[in-house]
Amino acid sequence: MTKLLTLFFAVLLTFSACSSENDKEIVISTNEWIGYAPLFYAYEKGELDKLHFKLIKNVSLAEAANLYAIGKADMVTTTQHEYHSLQAATHDIAPVILMDRSNGGDMVLSNKSTEALKNSTQIYAYLEVDSINKEILIDFISHNKIDKNKIIFINKDQKQIQNITNDKTKDILIVTYSPYNIALEEKGFQEVASTKSINSIIVIDALCARDKIIKTDKRRLIQLKKVLDNAINTIEQDPQASYKVVAKYLSNISYKEYLNSLKQIKWINKPSKEFLDYIQQYGYKKDTIIR
Amino acid sequence: MSSLSIKSFVIIVILFLVCSESLIFYSFFQDSKRSINEILTNSLQSDVLNLKHYMQKNLKQKDINEIVSHMDNLIVINPVIRDIHILDNNKNIVYDPDIRMPQGTVHATGECIPISKIVETDLFTQNCYSFSIKTYKGLSPQYYYANIYIDSKYIDNLVMQQMKKTLLLFAIATFLFSIILWLLFKHYVILPLKGLRQYAYYSENPPKNFFIKEIESIRYSLSMTFKRLKKEQEELYNLSTKDPLSGLYNRLSLIEKLNWLISKGQRDKDEFAILFLDLDNFKNVNDSKGHEFGDKILLHISKTLLKATRKNDIVSRLGGDEFVVVLSEFKDENKIVEIAQRLKENLSKPFKLDDEEFTITASMGIAIYPKDGKDVKTLLQNADIAMYKSKELGKNNYQFFTDDINKAVQERISMQKTIRNALQNNHFKLFYQPKVDIKTNKIVACEALVRLIDPIEGIIPPYKFISIAEENMSIIPLGEWIIKEAVSQIKKWEQTPLKDIKVSINLSGVQFKDQELLQKIEILTKDIDRSKFDIELTESVLIEEFQERLNVIKDIKKLGISLSLDDFGTGYSSLSYLKDIPFDTLKIDKAFIDNIYTKDDLTFINMIIGIADDLELNVVAEGVETKEQLKLLKEINCEQYQGYLCSKPVPPKEFEELFSKN
Numbered sequence: 007m008t009k010l011l012t013l014f015f016a017v018l019l020t021f022s023a024c025s026s027e028n029d030k031e032i033v034i035s036t037n038e039w040i041g042y043a044p045l046f047y048a049y050e051k052g053e054l055d056k057l058h059f060k061l062i063k064n065v066s067l068a069e070a071a072n073l074y075a076i077g078k079a080d081m082v083t084t085t086q087h088e089y090h091s092l093q094a095a096t097h098d099i100a101p102v103i104l105m106d107r108s109n110g111g112d113m114v115l116s117n118k119s120t121e122a123l124k125n126s127t128q129i130y131a132y133l134e135v136d137s138i139n140k141e142i143l144i145d146f147i148s149h150n151k152i153d154k155n156k157i158i159f160i161n162k163d164q165k166q167i168q169n170i171t172n173d174k175t176k177d178i179l180i181v182t183y184s185p186y187n188i189a190l191e192e193k194g195f196q197e198v199a200s201t202k203s204i205n206s207i208i209v210i211d212a213l214c215a216r217d218k219i220i221k222t223d224k225r226r227l228i229q230l231k232k233v234l235d236n237a238i239n240t241i242e243q244d245p246q247a248s249y250k251v252v253a254k255y256l257s258n259i260s261y262k263e264y265l266n267s268l269k270q271i272k273w274i275n276k277p278s279k280e281f282l283d284y285i286q287q288y289g290y291k292k293d294t295i296i297r
Numbered sequence: 298m299s300s301l302s303i304k305s306f307v308i309i310v311i312l313f314l315v316c317s318e319s320l321i322f323y324s325f326f327q328d329s330k331r332s333i334n335e336i337l338t339n340s341l342q343s344d345v346l347n348l349k350h351y352m353q354k355n356l357k358q359k360d361i362n363e364i365v366s367h368m369d370n371l372i373v374i375n376p377v378i379r380d381i382h383i384l385d386n387n388k389n390i391v392y393d394p395d396i397r398m399p400q401g402t403v404h405a406t407g408e409c410i411p412i413s414k415i416v417e418t419d420l421f422t423q424n425c426y427s428f429s430i431k432t433y434k435g436l437s438p439q440y441y442y443a444n445i446y447i448d449s450k451y452i453d454n455l456v457m458q459q460m461k462k463t464l465l466l467f468a469i470a471t472f473l474f475s476i477i478l479w480l481l482f483k484h485y486v487i488l489p490l491k492g493l494r495q496y497a498y499y500s501e502n503p504p505k506n507f508f509i510k511e512i513e514s515i516r517y518s519l520s521m522t523f524k525r526l527k528k529e530q531e532e533l534y535n536l537s538t539k540d541p542l543s544g545l546y547n548r549l550s551l552i553e554k555l556n557w558l559i560s561k562g563q564r565d566k567d568e569f570a571i572l573f574l575d576l577d578n579f580k581n582v583n584d585s586k587g588h589e590f591g592d593k594i595l596l597h598i599s600k601t602l603l604k605a606t607r608k609n610d611i612v613s614r615l616g617g618d619e620f621v622v623v624l625s626e627f628k629d630e631n632k633i634v635e636i637a638q639r640l641k642e643n644l645s646k647p648f649k650l651d652d653e654e655f656t657i658t659a660s661m662g663i664a665i666y667p668k669d670g671k672d673v674k675t676l677l678q679n680a681d682i683a684m685y686k687s688k689e690l691g692k693n694n695y696q697f698f699t700d701d702i703n704k705a706v707q708e709r710i711s712m713q714k715t716i717r718n719a720l721q722n723n724h725f726k727l728f729y730q731p732k733v734d735i736k737t738n739k740i741v742a743c744e745a746l747v748r749l750i751d752p753i754e755g756i757i758p759p760y761k762f763i764s765i766a767e768e769n770m771s772i773i774p775l776g777e778w779i780i781k782e783a784v785s786q787i788k789k790w791e792q793t794p795l796k797d798i799k800v801s802i803n804l805s806g807v808q809f810k811d812q813e814l815l816q817k818i819e820i821l822t823k824d825i826d827r828s829k830f831d832i833e834l835t836e837s838v839l840i841e842e843f844q845e846r847l848n849v850i851k852d853i854k855k856l857g858i859s860l861s862l863d864d865f866g867t868g869y870s871s872l873s874y875l876k877d878i879p880f881d882t883l884k885i886d887k888a889f890i891d892n893i894y895t896k897d898d899l900t901f902i903n904m905i906i907g908i909a910d911d912l913e914l915n916v917v918a919e920g921v922e923t924k925e926q927l928k929l930l931k932e933i934n935c936e937q938y939q940g941y942l943c944s945k946p947v948p949p950k951e952f953e954e955l956f957s958k959n
Contacts, residue, residue, distance in 0.1 A: 069350070
């Protein structure tokens with residue numbers, strides 16, 4: 007009888023062990039940005055699935071941040087702007103993997119020259135206000151001494167901005183980023199400033215996570231970092247191959263545009279100590295960042 | 298460990314399973330609860346996301362009162378949301394809904410946690426979630442805050458419903474499971490085991506094949522064991538009730554069946570007959586052909602008996618060459634005679650054994666219940682008596698038990714008892730009959746003849762007890778006594794005028810069965826002059842075991858004891874005996890002397906005397922009663938005579954007196 011009971015409990019334990027949860031799925035909220043190509047690549051290659059990561063792509067940084075803010079996502083790709091906003095709203099976010107630094111990837115487009123803009127009486131400025139666009143625009147205005155009162159600020163997400171028509175009768179300013187700039191440039195908008203030329207501002211794209219994830223899933227985050235490092239390597243070594251995989255995540259840009267977009271960012275996935283020290287001014291504490 | 302009934306065991310198992318199921322269902326319920334929480338959380342998150350997005354896009358353009366319908370709809374559509382409060386940057390409520398709020402109902406209050414924490418909490422315990430709404434005026438942000446209050450009643454009700462469903466499902470499932478388990482156990486385990494128990498106890502009505510392999514194998518093993526046991530039982534029964542050689546019922550079984558027949562007979566007033574069969578001269582067959590051959594004959598007899606009797610008749614072998622046939626149903630004694638006759642005829646038919654034709658007969662004695670006995674012992678005894686009578690009457694026949702036969706047997710039994718007593722109490726006496734020399738008319742010898750002088754019956758003549766003594770072998774101690782007594786008498790006479798008297802004693806053929814006969818004679822006669830001791834033998838002594846007995850006789854002769862051939866002229870009177878056996882004397886039987894007056898007998902006596910002369914043997918004429926007989930004997934030169942003419946057998950004292958007178 008004792009043996010029978012022991013056997014029963016052993017079977018019960020085995021079943022309970024079998025039914026115990028595997029690694030819980032971690033949802034990453036992101037948006038369309040050339041700097042997040044490694045995420046798309048790893049996702050398409052099934053590497054994220056293996057580690058139980060799910061990727062949700064949004065149309066804008068703000069939406070990606072909103073998803074995180076309401077708890078639908080456990081990780082989010084941010085610039086320092088979203089990072090600070092989310093920190094203020096949730097007090098539960100920290101950078102874990104540095105992705106890239108914008109090196110021309112964020113830009114200001116216009117259907118007029120800078121000089122013309124300076125003399126304009128009314129400028130229509132399209133941007134995602136609740137994003138790094140705002141900081142870039144402010145920097146552009148102040149740098150070119152354009153009167154803020156002449157500007158009508160129009161808050162739209164990048165998908166909407168992409169559809170703006172080039173009305174030559176109006177002076178238009180657009181703050182956008184790669185690859186949304188391509189469609190706009192085809193409409194005749196031209197770059198008047200970018201993160202490459204703006205020295206006073208640095209745009210850091212990072213993958214951030216909740217404190218709990220950082221504490222409990224450190225191992226998976228490290229594995230994720232390795233996966234992303236490998237993806238970046240592939241993108242760098244074999245852009246052709248990576249293009250085929252990630253193009254659909256980047257509004258199906260051409261290979262040439264893809265290569266150009268890549269030139270507009272710099273990978274910071276393996277940051278130097280100095281860089282880490284430097285970015286602390288943006289609130290990126292280095293102790294959570296996986297190198 | 299104390300044993301447990303299967304029923305109790307199954308109940309324990311069911312209880313155990315119910316407990317286990319309870320755990321599983323509790324876990325299932327918790328899972329369901331988690332799923333509900335997850336679904337509701339997702340729904341809430343989606344609604345919040347939409348609301349946040351909508352408000353971020355619209356609050357800057359419109360007054361909040363213009364967009365309340367959106368929030369009202371949200372409250373109506375999503376039952377999880379009980380209340381929504383929109384607060385401005387200063388935490389003043391700028392919106393709270395009127396819908397789903399009965400008059401006088403106080404709006405929800407309580408601490409809210411950021412909606413981002415929703416995944417770490419659950420809707421069952423958390424009352425309120427909050428999120429910020431950022432709008433822009435130009436590039437300047439403006440903040441609103443939204444508090445979403447959860448309708449805990451709705452959630453509790455949802456959980457309660459789920460719990461009820463789960464409990465109902467659990468109860469039904471458990472009930473059905475228990476019933477099915479119980480029925481399965483009952484049908485496939487308990488009932489078969491009960492059947493097996495019944496089968497094991499009564500060992501009959503074997504149950505049909507079982508579905509459960511192990512139980513079926515037990516049933517099969519039991520079935521095999523019972524078959525084997527039954528076979529062994531039958532074998533043991535046969536061993537205990539049947540004769541192993543013939544396969545007929547043995548004595549024990551016969552007694553049992555006779556007792557049953559007696560009981561039945563007492564109740565139904567039925568009769569039955571017992572035929573006691575004894576094969577004639579079977580001992581000779583056994584001795585001459587060996588026991589193996591004897592067994593074959595017994596087997597043949599058994600088969601013959603079975604063939605000749607009816608199915609309901611009982612045929613048994615008591616042992617040796619004794620058989621008993623019980624005829625349980627017969628109309629009258631004629632039927633018994635018919636069966637007995639049939640048995641006799643069938644048994645006496647010649648048959649072949651080992652390529653040798655053989656014939657054997659049987660003597661039968663018949664006793665009938667209740668006339669000839671009311672118990673088994675008496676019936677068998679009386680049938681046995683009748684069988685002996687049949688043997689006496691010439692064998693190969695049958696004899697019904699009668700009162701006369703019984704009387705004779707009783708007398709014989711009484712005589713056997715008298716002989717035993719006589720031996721113990723010295724009631725035997727030796728009488729001496731003189732042998733007279735015909736020429737000198739002097740007593741020269743005598744024949745010692747035993748007499749039984751019973752204190753009650755008086756003198757019992759030898760013909761009444763000798764044959765019985767031979768039958769029950771008491772002739773051996775009696776013969777020994779006779780030798781001892783005769784020797785003692787010779788010894789007594791050694792210092793008297795009778796010192797030359799030769800004393801003869803008779804030796805029975807049965808005495809030769811005593812392996813120590815020679816040694817006994819040697820020891821008993823060692824103190825006398827053996828030339829004065831004579832032993833008389835009849836031809837019958839030599840009928841059986843001729844060679845062995847001849848050797849003994851020769852050895853006796855070697856001791857110096859003379860030998861006389863008694864009753865010569867009767868029986869075979871084979872001359873070869875005279876050649877082979879070293880006799881000293883021929884005693885002519887009284888039958889010849891009685892008829893000595895006839896020419897034939899005189900011639901015959903004369904011839905015997907002639908042969909004796911030639912063989913240098915003495916001749917003694919027995920039973921001489923008249924002077925005429927003596928005269929004739931004298932004329933033909935007979936040497937001695939013995940008979941009433943001189944004297945009947947007399948006690949020693951009288952013999953001594955007679956000798957003195959002579």
